[in-house]
Amino acid sequence: GAVVSQHPSWVICKSGTSVKIECRSLDFQATTMFWYRQFPKQSLMLMATSNEGSKATYEQGVEKDKFLINHASLTLSTLTVTSAHPEDSSFYICSARIYRATDYEQYFGPGTRLTVT
Amino acid sequence: SQELEQSPQSLIVQEGKNLTINCTSSKTLYGLYWYKQKYGEGLIFLMMLQKGGEEKSHEKITAKLDEKKQQSSLHITASQPSHAGIYLCGADIYGSNGGYQKVTFGTGTKLQVIP
Numbered sequence: 519g520a521v522v523s524q525h526p527s528w529v530i531c532k533s534g535t536s537v538k539i540e541c542r543s544l545d546f547q548a549t550t551m552f553w554y555r556q557f558p559k560q561s562l563m564l565m566a567t568s569n570e571g572s573k574a575t576y577e578q579g580v581e582k583d584k585f586l587i588n589h590a591s592l593t594l595s596t597l598t599v600t601s602a603h604p605e606d607s608s609f610y611i612c613s614a615r616i617y618r619a620t621d622y623e624q625y626f627g628p629g630t631r632l633t634v635t
Numbered sequence: 636s637q638e639l640e641q642s643p644q645s646l647i648v649q650e651g652k653n654l655t656i657n658c659t660s661s662k663t664l665y666g667l668y669w670y671k672q673k674y675g676e677g678l679i680f681l682m683m684l685q686k687g688g689e690e691k692s693h694e695k696i697t698a699k700l701d702e703k704k705q706q707s708s709l710h711i712t713a714s715q716p717s718h719a720g721i722y723l724c725g726a727d728i729y730g731s732n733g734g735y736q737k738v739t740f741g742t743g744t745k746l747q748v749i750p
Contacts, residue, residue, distance in 0.1 A: 562723075562740045611678070624668060624725070626678040 521545055522614050524627035531602055531634055539597045539630045541612030547592035548614030553585075556609040556629070568595050602634045638662065639726055641741035648714050649749050656709040656744045658724030666727035667707045669698050672743075673720045681709075711746075719748045 521544040531537050541551060550569050554562040566582075568574040568589035576582045584606075586598040595614075599606050613626040640659045648654050658667065669681040682691045684700035684707060691698055695718075697710045711718055724741040 562725075564739065613678075623680055623683055625680055626670070 522548075522612065522625045522627040524612055524630050526630060527628060528631040529633070531632070533603055533634055534601055536598055536600045537602055537632060539599075539610055539612075539632075541595045541597070541614070541627050543593045543614040543616070543625075546614075546616045548595075548616060549592060550615040551589055551595040552613045552615070552624075553587060553595070553597050554611045554613070556611060562611060565597075599632065602632070604634045607632055607634045638739045639724060639741040641722075641724055641744050643744060644742065645745040645747075647747045647749060650715060651713050654711050654714055654746070656722050656724075656746075658707045658709070658726070658741050660705050660726060662705070664700070664704045664707070664726045667698075667700050667704075668725040669696075669707070669709050670723045670725065671720050672723060678723065714746075714748045716748045716750055719746055721745050 523542045523544055525540045529537055550567060552567050553565045555565050556562050564577050565580045565585060566574045566576040566587050568587050570589050570592050574587035574589065584600055586600060587595065589595040595612060597610060597612070609629050609631050611626055611629040613624050615624045638660060642657050646654055646656070665685070667684045670678045671681055672678050681693050681696060682698055684691060684698060687700060687702040687704045689700050695712045697712070698707060700707045707724060709722060722744045726739055
């Protein structure tokens with residue numbers, strides 16, 4: 519299957535600082551990328567959907583000024599957590615959608631563990 | 636409220652037994668995905684179903700989307716310890732702002748296979 523990478527795999531930062539997480543599709547072009555957050559003992563929560571070259575669409579309740587998403591190319595999307603606070607500590611996962619003829623598939627990155635101290 | 640309901644939440648089966656996991660939505664599903672997550676690893680894409688009545692197989696795992704496209708079942712035949720993990724269904728449904736598809740996820744089913 520297709521490969522999606524995330525960097526970094528884990529990061530610890532101080533409260534008030536910003537953190538950037540990269541999501542790359544390694545062997546395919548992804549016109550659509552998704553960012554999720556996983557809370558402990560809960561399922562994945564979609565934060566936003568980004569299409570290459572356009573502004574991300576955020577889910578209700580997700581602060582767009584806090585979670586900046588940039589989908590600069592067909593293989594790279596970034597999530598920047600601005601002015602991070604301890605409550606932002608979580609596991610962030612990206613996924614990329616690939617269209618194959620009449621079907622499409624979605625692949626996930628390995629996730630990034632963010633800890634804000 | 637959860638848009639996708641998965642059942643059961645957890646399952647323990649003897650090796651060699653068959654099992655079924657269900658994923659149900661109150662809304663029409665425009666695309667249904669099944670994933671597996673092994674403990675400590677990322678999500679692995681298993682298969683995607685789009686058409687009502689569609690059935691796909693991946694090794695000993697078969698998934699089907701019902702005709703009304705509101706429920707999918709994942710069936711494992713002759714389960715093995717390697718099947719253990721968390722199975723997650725995800726679905727494309729229309730968002731509240733209309734015409735916009737988003738992927739939402741079920742709560743997951745934890746499967747243990749006893750040798």
